[in-house]
Amino acid sequence: MKARTLMVQGTASSVGKSLLATALCRIYARRGFKVAPFKSQNMALNSAVTPDGAEIGRAQYAQAEAARAVPCAEMNPILLKPETTSGSQVVVMGKVLGSMHFRDYHRRKPELREVVGQALDTLRERHDLVIIEGAGSPAEVNLKDRDLVNMWVAERADAPVVLVTDIERGGALAALVGTLELLEPSERARVQALVVNKFRGDPSLFQGGVSFLEKKCGIRVAGVIPHLGDTGIASEDSLDLRPGEATGGALVCILKLPRLSNFDEFEPLMREPGLEVRWCERPEELEGARLVIIPGTKCTANDLHWLRRTGLAGALVQRVHAGQPVLGICGGYQMLGERILDPLGVESPEPDVAGLGLLPVVTRFEKEKATSPVSVRLGEGLPGMRTAGGMEVRGYEIHCGRVTVAPEARPFGTWLRRGNEACQQTEGCVAAGGTVAGTLVHGLFENESVRRAVLTELGVTAGASRADPYEVLADHFEKALDLAYLDRMVGL
Template sequence: MKARTLMIQGTASSVGKSLLVTALCRIYARRGFKVAPFKSQNMALNSAVTPDGAEIGRAQYAQAEAARAVPCAEMNPILLKPETTSGSQVVVMGRVLGSMHFRDYHRRKPELREVVGQALDSLRERHELVIIEGAGSPAEVNLKDRDLVNMWVAERADAPVALVTDIERGGALAALVGTLELLEPAERARVRAMVVNKFRGDPALFEGGVRFLENRCGIRVAGVIPHLGDTGIASEDSLDLRKGEPESRGGALVCILRLPRLSNFDEFEPLAREPGVEVRWCERPEDLEGARLVIIPGTKCTANDLGWLRRTGLAGALVRRVHEGQPVLGICGGYQMLGERILDPLGVESSEPDVAGLGLLPVVTRFEKEKSTAPVSLRLGEGLPGMRAAGGAEVRGYEIHCGQVTVAPGAQPFGLRMRTGEDASQVPEGCVTRGGQVAGTLVHGLFENVPVRRALLSEFGVTTAGASPADPYEVLADHFASALDLTYLDQMVGL
């Protein structure tokens, strides 16, 4: 028997669909159901690597964790990673299909429906319940003829739909009513519930709004969700970053460059949650003043974002910082920028075949068509800037990159990549200058490891408390469960 389904759609992007799906995955998983998340197409520069090396959206990876399921490509069969304002790298079933203009991608949507349908069927055959997330809004009438993400999926999965909106933005009533008005009768009939998200204050004050929605739309409001604040769960979209505002206030300052094509920024969120650290996203040279550590993060467009560093004056500020003996860390694309040259003769990420790097590390990057995606176990080296106390620690992370880095002979590695099985070995990874001011690695996820954060805090002279944080998925599930009409949702699903 195929799994039952429930679909969460929204009145717009960033209204809370992903978090609601994440919460429902944990709610039903802890009730004993074998649950899986599904989002047919995700557009995001935050991605993750499954245990078998497939690349999927970071949100679907987190949802799989919440569902206590093994993340797999079927959970997010299509991932779009924007490269320009009009084009994206297209990842299908965890592997790169190519870079496309949005117009060309739109033409290929009909053939991609088969991929989406097969992925959904595969999940339903292996699970009891699939929680499906839509994208954007189902009322985007100009896209309906080639819909891959909303009502076409709901019909394909025969899924009842809960429509969620964000009341914090304002206009929540109009968003819900307007969305339903623009749906075709058969589509509207699939919408069985409405959810109002991010409510501040006393929910009793919104009882009139609930009555209005139910009377006007003839659909039950299945929950008014109080605003939760920081969930402790990785963010999906750079819209979640607040320009010029620190992610955390007070304490030792860590500056992270807010690159135009910033990717995988969620890996720094665990650091931002540490007491005694202020994490600030920076776009100007003066923003770096007083920083104990500056990080150049990953990017989808390394050469182009390096050009942005030069235009803004940040490149010069980084060089001056290193000459003054202050530490700089580069991760993935940031690591490549710190090197001597970035070569892209095949035009994988840039139209520039040869670009000079910042010259702070003895490495050269060459871009290849084949993308490297893999989970990684890394034994950290000695003398790493800002985290010397973590030397020798074994940490876990992941690689997602097309740039292949060649390190000069005799250079000190950032760490040793640990290989197991028949190919058991320790392979040098990354690079550190002898003075320890500059370091780079291709491995994402360093700050998701407790030893790395503890080493950084120790170097900053920050004393840490020993209390273990609560499981964020449990906190999220409790929060949503207390406000949702779960009995009604069960009836919708047929449980």
């Protein structure tokens, strides 16, 4: 028997679809159901690597964790990673299909619908319940003829739909009513529940709004969700990027690159009491930083030019010469090197770009992307985390750039495992007496031991361990949702 389905759609982007889907994954998983998340198409620069080396959206990876399921490509068969305002790298079933203008991508949607349908069928054959997430709004009438993520999926999965809105944005009632008005009768009939998200104050004060919606729309309001604040769960894309609070703690600065990717890996660091983590776009913002991090990027050469235009490149060089620590991760590591070569035009039309010259490495881009979970033993004397030397930590790699390190250079660490293969190879590079370093490993700060090393270096006392964020999220939503009604919708 195929799994039952429940779909979460929204009145707009970033209204809480992902969080509601994540909460439902954990709620039903802890009731004993075998649950899987599914989002046919995700557009985000935050991605994750499955155990078998497939690249999927970070939100679906988190939802799989919430569902206590093994993440796989079928959970997010299409991932779009924007490279320009009109084009993206297209990842299909975990592997790069190519870079496309959005017009060309739309032309390929008929064949991609077959991929999406097969991925959904595979998940339904292996699970009891599939929680499906839409994208944007189902009322985007200009996209309906090419839809493969909202009502087309709901029909393909024969899924009842929960429509969620964000009351914090204002206009929540109009957003729900307007969205329903723009749906076709058959689509509107699939919407069987409304959810109002991020309500501040006493939810009972919104009872008038609930009565209005149920009378106006003829659809039950299945929950008014109180505002939760920081969930402790990795963010999906740059719309979720929150500025760090000025706490007066030890300052760590991260460069806010134009094509910043995988920024979610720094969120555990941002949650540490005693640290002030600041996203920076100007040289003067680095003043007083105890550690500066250059994060990953989807467009390394372009973002390197941005560093030069803003004056940040010069500020980084001055910082290293003054003995102040700088750490580059993935694309940030590559920028710190001597040259970035891209003769095949994988990321940039420029075949040869000079790096910052702070590390003795050269990067050459290749068509095939390296994606795998990894484990690494960290080297000694790393900038900003000297006490982390010798630690074995887990992370992941996602990159097209292949980095060649000068033979005499000091490594950042040693690969212990890449994917399913054990190995003993040097990784990354450290220079200037431990002042500047780079690594291809994402996810370092998701390791508590590494965060503790940073805190020790900066003289900050570690805070208490946090509760399981998926349990906290599930408890929060479970109290506010009419789960008995949702069960009847699904047919449980």
